[in-house]
Amino acid sequence: MRQAMHRFQVTTPGRGLTEVTDALRRWLAEQSTEDGLLTVWCRHTSASLIVGENASPEVLLDLEDFLARLAPDGHRHRYRHDAEGPDDIPAHLRAAVTLTQLSIPVQAGSMLLGTWQGVFLWEHRHAPHRRELVLYLLGT
Structure with missing residues (x-):
């Protein structure tokens, strides 16, 4: 088993949803893990994470x-x-x-998200913020 950890900043425009799917995919592509579990952790008490529809x-x-x-x-x-x-x-x-935490299965080096699913940081404050997400990957 291999493990990897990474922290990255997300700048929000204020209240609302900011998609982070592509940032997660880019980091995952840099790892040499084929199959495993990606944990995404939001280090804040006034922001959160969801998996939601990214088409509409x-x-x-x-x-x-x-x-x-x-x-x-x-x-x-x-x-x-x-x-x-x-x-x-x-x-x-x-x-x-x-x-504040999501667990996403990884297979063949990719997140197993559905066709219309994306990962979003949900800013709950009106003012823009810099939020930190922690990524932890465990797999083979």
Whole structure:
């Protein structure tokens, strides 16, 4: 078994989904692993990861609308934690109900994603951020 680890930065434009599939593919292509498991870890409490459809932008907009209803911004909702503004605790809530870690099977040196699947970093804060993802590959 071989293992490899890598950290990389993703700059987000603010709240919304940023596809990172190609960056993962590029790093994976540099490894000499044929079959294994790729773990992607987001090192933040106000951003998360999802596997979602990467063909229709409407899907991403609908996902964002859904989370906006689930964890709306603003002090009027009587959140206790608002140290960094009205999007502070909603960002943490959004991250808590999504994922900070993904496990993706690798076969023949490629992620086994479906035809319309992509990997996205989901920024939950309004302001742009630099987020760090950690990649860990275990395989043969």
